[in-house]
Amino acid sequence: MHLASRVQTLTPSSTLAISAKAKELKKAGYDVIGLGAGEPDFNTPSHILEAAKLAMDEGFTKYTPAGGTLELKQAIQNKLKQDQHLDYGLDQIIVTIGAKHALYTLFQVLLDKEDEVIVPAPYWVSYPEQIKLAEGTPVFVETDERNAFKLTPEQLEESISEKTKAVIINSPSNPTGVMYEREELEALGKVCLEHDILIVSDEIYEKLTYTATKHISIAELSPELKEQTVIINGVSKSHSMTGWRIGYAVGNQKIIKAMTNLASHSTSNPTSISQVAAEAAYTGPQEPVAEMREAFNERLEKLYDWIVAIPGIECVKPQGAFYLFPNVKKAVELNGFATVDDWVTALLEEEKVALVPGSGFGAPDNVRLSYAISLDQLEEAAVRIKRFVENHQ
Structure with a gap:
């Protein structure tokens, strides 16, 4: 066949x-x-396990809205406000089956045939494959190890063509573990705004940082960059919940609506019990x-x-x-x-x-x-x- x-x-x-x-x-x-x-x-922390057990006992085992439960969306909304000082409406949030599914769905609704996405190398292994599945073209930019594998604004500028639709920024990075600082993000953001390029900000390792430098989302630098950015995150790494499969995307309402419509025809909804667990992850103890x-x-x-x-x-x-x-x-x-x-x-x-x-x-x-x-x-x-x-x- x-x-x-x-x-x-x-x-x-x-x-x-x-x-x-x-x-x-x-x-x-x-x-x-x-x-x-x-x-x-x-x-997974015990209070999260308990919340999931209670949800099962109480029969929370049915379909949920395609884009996630109201309660979990509110928990994500509050998390973003507390950690990044970012305000998003509930219609700007989609809960997905892991952050990987958020990225996959985003590329599916964003890319037409031969649209280009700039992918700094080294990169997480699934970025190029997901772009190709959406019939887009990954444009690899080899970063310099002497510059801690960080994409420079000059490299970004040189990689842009009339087909460029987006750039991926993964901070902290898988596989390198490096993290962009405020000034570096500001410089990259300036180029993206000048060329009207969407920023896909993968922040799944946000909570696992080991320096005095605070993790910064490029979306929190200005209202313009917030509008130009889709944040990808989830509870997999931060709360040791990889098998629960809960991630999310936040950003432009039009993009999130399209992602939700696609999810409704592909997965119906994220697992009901896992959503309760993720809500407990964000609203419960952070120790x-x-x-x-x-x-x-x-x-x-x-x-x-x-x-x-x-x-x-x-x-x-x-x-x-x-x-x-x-x-x-x-x-x-x-x-x-x-x-x-x-x-x-x-x-x-x-x-x-x-x-x-x-x-x-x-x-x-x-x-x-x-x-x-x-x-x-x-x-x-x-x-x-x-x-x-x-x-x-």
Whole structure:
């Protein structure tokens, strides 16, 4: 049977592929340390679990409005007002089945054939695939590691064409963990306003930051930038709720209405019970978020030191999320491998440490390491990686 052309160019997620290989080896009895995970290793906080149980007991198990329950939209509205000092109407908010679904739906309603979206590289693996599924064209802009992988206004300006519809800003970033500062966002925003380009601001790691610098949404810089921006966020990373699948988009009412109409014909609505859980996440105690952030910060500080001490490995220090994105090009050459992908495969086979090759993120000289596992496992992983590099010298 001939498959539709729109899916024939899709590439499988490299993060899921490496996780699957690691699980296979674990199942076969090997002591595998997986550093590919894109989710916190903490359980969902207890007050959120209790809210979901109560919702089930009370029969809140039916359809909800396609764009999300009124109560959850109000909780998101209040969260944005409190954290970013942003005021949005309820008709400017859509609740989706994870932030990934928010992005997918946005591109579906935004892009016509051959419309271009500027995607700074390194990028999250699903951005280009989702753009292609909407028949758009991802325009990759290679950022400079010496500039902490940040898109500059000059690069943005040079990448704009008459077909440019949007640009993606992911801060803090997956996979790099870097975060844009106010002045950098202002400079990028100025270019977007001059050329009438929509800003897709992916802020899913907003709560997981480890510097004195506050996370800033580009939408909070001015009323004009607010109107020009669609914020993508959710509870997956901030409240360790990846499996609950609740995200949201906020922005221009016309865009949100179109997204809601599309969702009504594709998914009907986000899961009723998960919406109650997400409401509890935003309205309940926030101490678990702070505790999780502190644990990640401790892991970052130690793992970073362990990794940069390994010969041939260099790394921009992250400011958020829970990933390191070291450049291993020198180590790969030192070890006699042709590519980083080959090096990663050999590391998994010999030392049973699973990393994600940077090729899937548009950065073939790098690898992504998640520190969403225990400190003991991170230390052991660093020992194994160092041993592997030294054994192959």
